[in-house]
Structures are given as structure tokens and as C-alpha cells.
Amino acid sequence: MEKPQKIAAIILAGGKSIRFGTDKRLLDVNGVPMFLHTAKKIQRILGSDVWVVLSNHSRQHIDCLKREGISFLEMPFSSSGMGDSLSYAVSHLEQYAGWLISPADLPLIQVSTLHSMVASATHAKLAAPYYQGQQGHPVWFANTFFNDLVSLGGDRGARKILQDNSNDLTRIPVDDQGCVMDFDTPDSIEKNRKHLFLS
Numbered sequence: 001m002e003k004p005q006k007i008a009a010i011i012l013a014g015g016k017s018i019r020f021g022t023d024k025r026l027l028d029v030n031g032v033p034m035f036l037h038t039a040k041k042i043q044r045i046l047g048s049d050v051w052v053v054l055s056n057h058s059r060q061h062i063d064c065l066k067r068e069g070i071s072f073l074e075m076p077f078s079s080s081g082m083g084d085s086l087s088y089a090v091s092h093l094e095q096y097a098g099w100l101i102s103p104a105d106l107p108l109i110q111v112s113t114l115h116s117m118v119a120s121a122t123h124a125k126l127a128a129p130y131y132q133g134q135q136g137h138p139v140w141f142a143n144t145f146f147n148d149l150v151s152l153g154g155d156r157g158a159r160k161i162l163q164d165n166s167n168d169l170t171r172i173p174v175d176d177q178g179c180v181m182d183f184d185t186p187d188s189i190e191k192n193r194k195h196l197f198l199s
Contacts, residue, residue: 006049007121008096009042009138011035013104014055014075014085024183025061025104034183035104036064042102042138043070045114049096052104053089081155090149097121099149101158102138108178109137116172124170126162129179135171136179 013025013035025035032040035052043050052072054061065072075088090099098121100114113129113136120127120140127140139158141149148161162169 005097006095007046007098007100007118007140008049008051008093009046009100009102010086010089010093011039011042011050011052011102011104012082012085012089013052013058013061015082015104027183029107033061033064034107035061036068036070037107038102038104038109039065039070040068041107041109041111042100042114043068044111045118046100051089051093053085055085081153081157083152083154083156086158087150087152090146094143094146096143098140098142098145100138100140105183106137106178106181108181110174110176110178113172113174113176113179114138116174120170120172125168126165127170127172128162129172129174129176131174131177131180134180136174136176140170 025033027034029037039050039052048071050070052065052070054072054074055078056074056076058074062072062074073089073092075085086101093099100117117127117129117138117140124140125142125144129136145161149158152158
């Protein structure tokens with residue numbers, strides 16, 4: 001069988017934003033919903049190989065993606081955590097050489113960081129951007145981790161895979177605070193309002 005060469009980005013947008021208190025995926029970032037802003041930025045690098053994974057009953061989000069021509073996977077159930085979304089997406093995208101895994105709330109990441117991560121996929125099994133010593137996103141997983149990723153579930157993300165395979169992790173130094181910025185609470189939005197150009 002011919003070895004797959006193309007890589008994909010998986011954007012995890014199946015969460016319920018419980019800590020945020022409302023659907024942060026739809027938060028307006030310079031006139032665009034946050035999850036779509038992230039997807040469009042990555043789409044500039046990977047084109048049609050960007051996949052947004054959503055839980056069921058996500059009609060508004062799907063309509064946004066269809067208008068922009070961005071691919072999506074809709075889970076037939078409500079996700080109980082990142083592990084569910086990641087497992088579902090990878091199990092449907094086995095044809096790729098690997099996957100750049102990103103949260104949906106990554107609107108401030110620099111395009112240069114995305115280019116660096118795509119370049120790392122040509123030689124690394126695992127890779128992640130690092131800003132001032134802090135690990136950021138997206139994280140690269142080669143197809144060799146397929147079984148590990150599809151075995152995830154609930155709120156159990158891929159952190160343990162990274163820990164168990166730390167010797168294989170390529171650390172990409174970047175001057176990009178956007179790759180580590182967390183938007184899980186309303187306070188985090190207020191703190192970074194000037195960067196997000198919120199309307």
C-alpha cells in the first residue's frame with residue numbers, strides 16, 4: 001500500500017464551553033466567529049485538508065463552514081470532551097500521513113507558526129510549538145499514533161500520548177504568544193480584548 005503523504009488539520013469544536021458560560025465558538029473576532037476565524041487561518045496553509053469536528057445539533061456552525069467551503073465532521077452524539085472529538089475525527093481521517101490538532105479558540109496564532117508546524121510534519125513523529133518554554137498548539141501527530149488517538153474518549157485528550165512519547169517530540173521554538181493563549185473564561189477575553197478586535 002502506498003504511504004499517505006498529505007497531512008490534515010483537525011480543529012476541535014465539539015465542546016460545550018461550560019467554563020465560558022456561553023458558546024465561545026461563536027464569539028465575534030473582527031466580524032468572524034472565533035472557531036471560523038481559526039479554521040480560515042489554517043485553511044490558508046492547508047487548503048481543503050482542514051476539518052472541523054462538531055458535536056450534533058451544530059447547525060449554525062455548519063452553515064458558517066459551508067459558506068466558507070471548509071470541511072467538517074459532525075459527530076452523531078454530544079461530545080463529553082476533547083477525547084471524544086479527537087477519536088471520532090482521526091477514525092474518519094485515517095487516509096492522511098498525520099494530523100495537526102488544534103483547539104477552535106486559536107484565533108491569534110501567527111501564520112508563520114503554522115508554516116513551521118507543517119514543515120515539521122515532514123520529519124517528526126510528534127511536534128509542538130513552544131513560546132518561552134510553554135507548549136502551544138497546534139500539535140502534530142504522525143499516522144503512527146492512529147491507534148493511540150482513536151482509543152481516546154471523554155475529556156481525556158492527547159496529553160498522555162505526548163508524555164509517554166516525549167523522546168519523539170520535536171519542540172519548535174516560536175515567537176508567537178498566540179499559540180499559547182487560552183480563551184476558556186470571560187476574564188481571558190476581557191484581558192485580550194484589544195488583540196481580538198471584538199465588536
